[in-house]
Amino acid sequence: MQEMARTSSGLAYPERFYAAASYAGFGGSPNSSKGAISKFQNDVALLLYGLYQQATVGPCTIPKPRAWNPVEHSKWTSWHGLGNMASTEAMRLFVKILEEEDPAWYSRVSEFVVEPVVDVEMNNPNMESVTPNGDSFPEPKIISTENGSLIETEDKDVVLEGLGSVGIYDQWVAPSVSGQHPKTRYEHGAALIQEKMYVFGGNHNGRYLNDLQVLDLKSLTWSKLDMKAATESLESSSPVTLAPCAGHSLISWGNKLLSIAGHTKDPSETVTVKEFDLQTFTWSNLKTYGKGPVSRGGQSVTLVGTSLVMFGGQDAKRSLLNDLHILDLETMTWDEIDAVGMPPSPRSDHAAAVHAERYLLIFGGGSHATCFNDLHVLDLQSMEWSRPTQQGDIPTPRAGHAGVTVGENWFIVGGGDNKSGAAETVVLNMSTLVWSVVTTVQGRVPLASEGLSLVVSSYNGEDILVSFGGYNGRYNNEVHVLKPSHKSTLKSKTLEVPVSDSVAGLHPMTNATRDLGSELETDQDGKIREIVMDNVDSGPAVIDNIKSEETSERLLVALKAEKEELEAALTKEQLQSLQLKQELAEAGTRNADLTKELQSVRGLLAAEQSRCFKLEVDVAELRQKLQTMETLQKELELLQRQRAASEEQAALRQKQSSGGVWGWLAGTPSNQREDA
Incomplete structure (x- = not known):
């Protein structure tokens, strides 16, 4: 019974995890075997370290160590590479890897494990579990369900608040939010740092904003940060005015916020990068090097490792862009990328995500005349664009939508097509490129808005989506949350077209043939293996038959090989034909878009x-x-x-007449006056 409990998937992971962590040398317990981790290989030890940090602290939010220390760099890389993995999943993998490396570890630290009580009328014995910092906390109760499986429940005295109050899956809910609500807005920036959502700028009734609002996701309380005067750069202390902006990108980088690009009243020539320090509450204009991109808004900016990848947008002259730039955050140097392949058409207000730290995905967006629902992928290693085939419930064309990634799933919310808002919340499995609908909202609600923001947080090991703001005929400042279930995040895996094999997925499927002398057998581990049956008789007649059939078998092998070559050639030709059709359709779409834009320009010219x-x-x-x-x-x-x-x-x-009067008065004879 004890061994069954220890291996049961129903056992709450914290007890077993902290026992394993103590044994491996992470838990800090006085009973732990010090230095036990030293017997593992370096890569295993680093992976255990990353999983331990992910399980106890959460996703890595600290910046990459700048000092050249190989050990610290390796630890940071191991932790940071786990992304947004849930803490419960990290606990499970930690224990699994430890059991694979040292199967007998549990027998040495059995005192750390508390056996669950399967009685429906009893809870676990009162106990305290040791945490990494030496503190203690009450363990969750283990109760039995109707089918006999074990589930975790919170203590009845614990009051659920904040994101913990969300109890429904795959449905948007509007939780009770306290504090002074921000102004209604859209085209703002939002980022998450340490369970707080920061909202900066945006468009409110046609006016740009420059305030910084904070939503504490633990208590769901709004507050406004009183910011100090901005400085020109980190090397300069001279204050500058922080220009209101909209259509910018807000990225969390360690304990700092980075605001990139955006529309302003008096735009600069090139893209500006502003940094907000959460310790000094000060904005700074960061100095960048290289040829900076032209000023713009509505672009996408994606954090990939220690670099920011910027694509598209709309410049100050309303010209649409499809250029690609990368900013190295360690050297603050811009680099313009000339990728091969056919890039997405010029657009703004699209969504972007990175998969496996290698593939940049671009979805949707809009131009002056139309909206898109195409999907483009950029291989960041070969810098080559491709347009893979989408499957499942492909979303309708939209622009102004928002997206976040949870593992290999990319959730897309909101947006619109200049006629109506997009009511469906959709998810793309980035490994299979299959779309599915999570939920649909009704009516003109903020979730069917353009220019809303979306972040993903975590509560009790579960990911929760948080949306804010948007515009759908009116400006919004509502907060909505959605807790995706495993069903919604995994159902797209039923189709089988990985990103790396998206082209191969276009090949016709053929069933493998087996020899008559083979069959399938399931072993005790549930694995299917092939057993080749020995049907060869030892008699001389059988030997003669084999010899007489060698020639025909050779001919059959040759025919099969030739058939396979012809099928491969035919498949290759079909693939090329399909690719040409796709390129032709894309060219036709682009031609139609350009024609519409040309007509629009002609109207403006007239x-x-x-x-x-x-x-x-x-x-x-x-x-x-x-x-x-x-x-x-x-x-x-x-x-x-x-x-x-x-x-x-x-x-x-008058002068002449006045002279004659004076002469008469003087008695001058008239003849003299006449002579004069």
């Missing part, structure tokens, strides 16, 4: 020509008025000269 003609008419009228004014000016000058001459003549006559 309007500008009409406006130009009107301006020419106005200029001609003004010139005519100017000429009339010049004529009037000349006439005025002539009249002024004539008036001056008339005034001079009048003055002269």
Whole structure:
């Protein structure tokens, strides 16, 4: 019974995990075997370290060590490579790897394991479990369900709050949120750091914002950060004004936030990178090197390792882009990438995600005339674009949607097609490229909005999606959460087309043939093996038959080989034909899009020509008025000269008449006056 309990999948993992961690040298228990981990290989020890950190701390949020220490770099790489793996999954893998490396470990630390009580009327004995830092906490209760399986429950005295209050799967719910709600907005940026969602900027009633709001996901409480004056760069302390923006990208980098690009009232020539320090509450404009991308908004920015991959967007002149740039966060150097293959058409407001730290996926987006639902993949090693075949419930065309990844699943929420919002929450399995619908909302709700934000958090080892804001005819500031079930995240695995084999998946399937002398048998481990039956008789007649059939068998082998070659050639030709058809269809789609944009540009050009003609008419009228004014000016000058001459003549006559009077008064004879 004890051995069954120890190997049962129903056993709560914390007891067994902390026992295993103590034995491996991580738990810090006084009863642990110190240095036990030293007997493992370096790669196994590093993997155990990463799983331990993932299980006890959560996903790695600390930046990569800058000091050159191979051990610290290896530890960080092991932890960071686990991504958003749930803590319970990390616990399970930790114990599994330890059992594979040292099967007898449990017998040495059996005192750490508490056997579960399977009685429906009894809970576990009162006990305390040792945590890595030496603290203790009550273990969850183990109860029996109707079918006899064991499940974990929380203590009845624990009050569920925050994300813990979400008890329904695969449905969006609006939890009770306290605090001063932010302004309604869309096209803002959102990022998650240490169970807090940070929201920066956005568009509110046509005005850009520059506030920084925080939602504590533990208590679901809003608060606003009082930010200090921004500085020009980390090397400069001179304050600068933080310009309001929208359509930017907000990325969490360690304990800092990075805001990249975005539309502003007075855009710069190149993309700006701003950093917010959560310790000093200060914004800084980071200095970058290399040829920076042109200023833009509506782009996608994806964190891949220690680099940011930027694609597309719309510049300040409303020109759509499909260029590709990479910013190395360690050297802060931009690099423009000239990838091979056919890239996505110019677009903005699309979604991007990275799979296996190698493949960049671009989905949807819009141009001036249409929206897309195409999927493009960029191999970040070969820098080659491809357009794989999508399967399942392919989403409708949309732009302004948001997406997050949970393991190999990419959840897409919201967006619209300039007519209506997208009501379906969909998920893409990035390994099989199969779409499925998680849930559908009804009516004009924030979840069917454009420009909303989406982050993924974790509570009790379960991933929870958190959305905020958006625009669907009105601006929103509501918070909605969704807890995806294993069914919704795994159902797309029923189809079998991995990303790396998406082209091979187009080949026709053939059933493998088996010899008559073979059969299948299932061993005790549930594995299927092939057993070749010995049907060869030892008699001389059988030997003669074998010899006489050698020639025909050789001929049959040759015919089979030739048949396989012909089938391979035919498959290759079919594949090439299918690829050409896809390229032709894509070219036709692009041609239609360009035609629509050309018509739009022609309409704008005709309007500008009409406006130009009107301006020419106005200029001609003004010139005519100017000429009339010049004529009037000349006439005025002539009249002024004539008036001056008339005034001079009048003055002269007055003088002459006044001289004659004085002479008469003096008694001058009239004849003398006449002589004078």
